[in-house]
Amino acid sequence: MKRFALGSREQLTMVLLWAAPLFIIAGLSAGIVTHRWNWLPLGLLALGGIALLLWLIQQSRVSTGFWGRRSTQTSTNAILTVMAVIALLGIVNFLADRYSVEVDLTENRAFTLAAETRDVLQNLDQPVRVLVFDANAASRDRLLLEQYRRQANNQFSFEFIDPQEQPTLAKKYNVTQAGQVIVVAGEKTQRIDEALSESNLTPALIRVTSDRTIRAYFTTGHNELPLTGGAASLSEVAKLLEQRDVELLPLNLLEKGKIPEDANVVVVAGPRQPFLRLEQDLLKEYLNRGGSLLLMLDVDVNAGLDDLLKNWGLTLDNRWVIDGSGVGQQVGLGSDTIIVTTYGNHPITQRFAQGPSVFPRAQAIRIDPVKDDDIVEIALSGSQTWAETDWQSGNLEFTEGVDTKGPLPIGVAITRQLSDNPPKEARLVVFGDSEFATDGVIAYQGINSDLFVNSVLWLGDRDQKALSIRPRETTNRRLQLNVTTSRWLEIISVFLLPLVGFGSAVFVWWRRR
Amino acid sequence: MPSISLHGLRVIFANILAIYRRELQSYFTAPFYYVIAGVFWLLSGLFFLVVMTTIISQVAQQDLLQQQFGAPSQAVDVPKLILESFLGLLGSISQVILPMLSMGLYTEERKRGTLELLATSPITNWCVATGKLLAVLTFYTTLLLPVIVYQFVALQQSTPPLSPWLILAGNGGLILLAAAVLSLGMFLSSLTDSTILAAILGFAVLLILWVLDVLAKNTGGNLSDILTYLSPLEHFTNLTRGIFRTSSLVVFGSYIFLGIFLTAQSIDAFRYQRN
Numbered sequence: 001m002k003r004f005a006l007g008s009r010e011q012l013t014m015v016l017l018w019a020a021p022l023f024i025i026a027g028l029s030a031g032i033v034t035h036r037w038n039w040l041p042l043g044l045l046a047l048g049g050i051a052l053l054l055w056l057i058q059q060s061r062v063s064t065g066f067w068g069r070r071s072t073q074t075s076t077n078a079i080l081t082v083m084a085v086i087a088l089l090g091i092v093n094f095l096a097d098r099y100s101v102e103v104d105l106t107e108n109r110a111f112t113l114a115a116e117t118r119d120v121l122q123n124l125d126q127p128v129r130v131l132v133f134d135a136n137a138a139s140r141d142r143l144l145l146e147q148y149r150r151q152a153n154n155q156f157s158f159e160f161i162d163p164q165e166q167p168t169l170a171k172k173y174n175v176t177q178a179g180q181v182i183v184v185a186g187e188k189t190q191r192i193d194e195a196l197s198e199s200n201l202t203p204a205l206i207r208v209t210s211d212r213t214i215r216a217y218f219t220t221g222h223n224e225l226p227l228t229g230g231a232a233s234l235s236e237v238a239k240l241l242e243q244r245d246v247e248l249l250p251l252n253l254l255e256k257g258k259i260p261e262d263a264n265v266v267v268v269a270g271p272r273q274p275f276l277r278l279e280q281d282l283l284k285e286y287l288n289r290g291g292s293l294l295l296m297l298d299v300d301v302n303a304g305l306d307d308l309l310k311n312w313g314l315t316l317d318n319r320w321v322i323d324g325s326g327v328g329q330q331v332g333l334g335s336d337t338i339i340v341t342t343y344g345n346h347p348i349t350q351r352f353a354q355g356p357s358v359f360p361r362a363q364a365i366r367i368d369p370v371k372d373d374d375i376v377e378i379a380l381s382g383s384q385t386w387a388e389t390d391w392q393s394g395n396l397e398f399t400e401g402v403d404t405k406g407p408l409p410i411g412v413a414i415t416r417q418l419s420d421n422p423p424k425e426a427r428l429v430v431f432g433d434s435e436f437a438t439d440g441v442i443a444y445q446g447i448n449s450d451l452f453v454n455s456v457l458w459l460g461d462r463d464q465k466a467l468s469i470r471p472r473e474t475t476n477r478r479l480q481l482n483v484t485t486s487r488w489l490e491i492i493s494v495f496l497l498p499l500v501g502f503g504s505a506v507f508v509w510w511r512r513r
Numbered sequence: 514m515p516s517i518s519l520h521g522l523r524v525i526f527a528n529i530l531a532i533y534r535r536e537l538q539s540y541f542t543a544p545f546y547y548v549i550a551g552v553f554w555l556l557s558g559l560f561f562l563v564v565m566t567t568i569i570s571q572v573a574q575q576d577l578l579q580q581q582f583g584a585p586s587q588a589v590d591v592p593k594l595i596l597e598s599f600l601g602l603l604g605s606i607s608q609v610i611l612p613m614l615s616m617g618l619y620t621e622e623r624k625r626g627t628l629e630l631l632a633t634s635p636i637t638n639w640c641v642a643t644g645k646l647l648a649v650l651t652f653y654t655t656l657l658l659p660v661i662v663y664q665f666v667a668l669q670q671s672t673p674p675l676s677p678w679l680i681l682a683g684n685g686g687l688i689l690l691a692a693a694v695l696s697l698g699m700f701l702s703s704l705t706d707s708t709i710l711a712a713i714l715g716f717a718v719l720l721i722l723w724v725l726d727v728l729a730k731n732t733g734g735n736l737s738d739i740l741t742y743l744s745p746l747e748h749f750t751n752l753t754r755g756i757f758r759t760s761s762l763v764v765f766g767s768y769i770f771l772g773i774f775l776t777a778q779s780i781d782a783f784r785y786q787r788n
């Protein structure tokens with residue numbers, strides 16, 4: 001009987017036979033990994049070659065006429081078979097990876113992409129590359145990117161790059177710290193600085209592939225809400241819009257004397273002084289030639305736009321909408337602030353489900369539909385709200401017959417077909433409040449910012465691709481074991497079970513003796 | 514090779530079953546395997562309690578802080594977190610146990626000279642390898658069963674209870690990983706008649722798999738894709754997270770098949786050597 005001992009000739013040949021491919025594979029991988037074919041991979045390859053040679057020599061020394069013997073034939077056959085089987089497994093796995101089906105077993109579908117993302121990926125018309133500059137690729141990032149790649153038709157690829165290993169590439173994309181992600185499509189790039197997630201990757205994809213930015217003109221000169229500043233400004237939503245590749249520009253109608261040709265959307269955010277005749281006409285004419293206008297108008301302000309609104313079948317109610325349900329008070333809001341959870345079926349609001357948005361001191365909009373217009377009440381107050389006629393006195397009680405009972409439309413979106421051929425339409429969104437988009441109100445963590453951002457995007461982007469994706473919510477769940485269960489668990493898991501194992505061992509051993 | 518007929522298939526199954534029963538019987542009469550079971554259960558029980566209490570108390574502390582100071586709240590799925598961490602640890606414990614289970618699969622036969630009796634034709638080589646692998650996998654699954662039961666008992670106490678599919682997928686992944694490692698370990702044990710050497714080689718295989726996983730995470734480009742795909746640990750981790758991919762099954766299946774195939778080849782070569 002043979003024992004394992006180095007030095008015996010047969011064992012040596014065995015070792016050589018196994019060492020040879022090992023060294024060759026090690027050399028190849030070292031070369032591929034470092035992209036450099038220096039002494040290490042070449043040395044390893046040489047070692048492999050020498051081992052292979054030695055094995056052949058050894059084999060031929062064992063017996064002359066080695067090549068003619070049956071055992072040689074079978075062992076070369078065996079090697080060939082092994083190689084063939086490995087190649088076969090390679091092909092099977094290649095196909096399996098290609099056509100793999102994935103089932104997401106998590107309860108909140110944490111690993112399933114949103115419908116918007118899938119739309120975007122399936123409509124990619126140019127190759128997009130995602131470069132993750134991280135030496136230590138988190139497997140969660142890889143999972144996410146793999147899912148993107150699977151949904152896209154060969155137009156999506158990604159790569160994890162060690163910034164220290166490829167400093168020129170890092171410099172090219174101005175990467176300063178590990179973990180930064182660069183999305184590249186043709187000449188355009190987009191950078192993601194936060195942790196990679198679907199809610200920032202998909203917008204980056206849209207930005208990098210969309211061939212135009214949206215130019216949003218904000219009217220000035222009527223004491224509108226400023227785009228920068230503190231709680232009473234639009235700075236937060238402005239930032240969100242810029243992230244979506246919306247260019248924010250000021251527009252003084254009197255100075256310019258016209259609405260610029262390149263305007264994709266004009267925003268009138270909470271004016272305090274009326275628009276002059278000339279300005280009103282400019283806005284009307286802009287809508288009539290297929291423009292997009294967003295109006296945010298507060299109670300008790302004469303913006304001089306009633307005429308324009310009438311043309312679209314709208315009248316401002318000019319009364320506060322009061323919330324009698326008491327829900328707002330529970331989170332520290334006054335009864336003059338309503339919480340909206342009902343949204344119309346519209347591209348702006350289609351993904352909102354019943355998320356809350358907050359409207360302080362809003363007015364309702366009365367609708368008298370103009371024929372053929374497509375009117376959607378995108379935000380509706382609750383059934384326990386009413387329009388308070390006596391709002392200025394501070395006596396906020398519902399009076400039957402005087403006050404108007406809810407639900408009342410707070411936001412309205414209208415599409416008007418101007419001509420069929422070529423297709424041309426005007427879009428108007430009106431909110432009975434401007435405060436809802438300010439930093440101070442957005443801080444309530446409702447979906448106010450989404451409502452505003454999606455409105456601007458819907459108005460400005462006629463391709464309707466860039467709508468907001470909300471980050472997926474993780475299941476929030478605790479585990480509470482009652483005392484008996486946890487006691488039993490402890491006893492069984494660390495005491496009884498091991499005892500059974502060790503006890504049986506002793507018993508079997510004893511019986512064997 | 515006999516042509517594949519119904520009769521041939523029946524003979525093959527009968528062979529596999531005979532080997533399977535013989536092997537399984539040997540596990541239940543050897544004190545060594547009971548010791549392994551005891552160690553496995555003790556370690557997994559301890560780790561389970563430690564993981565569970567640590568995570569529960571950490572989250573409770575965080576909740577308390579949040580109540581007192583209004584610190585930003587974070588959504589935590591406690592039972593799922595426990596499951597993921599515990600299965601990761603269970604994988605590590607198994608990596609110590611598995612080479613010990615696979616080391617004796619063929620070395621004993623070689624030492625006792627009974628291999629010649631078994632290795633009579635290429636087809637029986639396959640049957641023997643498959644039967645042995647099935648038996649040792651059955652033994653490992655038996656070790657795992659009570660552990661799966663108390664995972665169910667504990668993790669389903671949350672409201673709403675953790676989806677049973679998550680527990681099943683994670684533990685199923687563990688069994689598949691074990692099957693792949695055992696299959697490769699079986700091949701290594703067929704190369705030598707030293708049990709110790711077989712165990713060391715088995716550990717080396719695990720080390721290689723682990724290095725493969727690390728390499729997959731640290732290299733870039735296409736190579737990283739390929740290595741990630743080939744790394745069984747990566748597929749196991751995905752399963753513990755609740756992602757089931759058909760390609761994972763194919764990868765594990767490939768490793769299992771490769772192990773059985775190489776074993777059969779190696780025994781075939783052994784037979785020629787002896788003649």
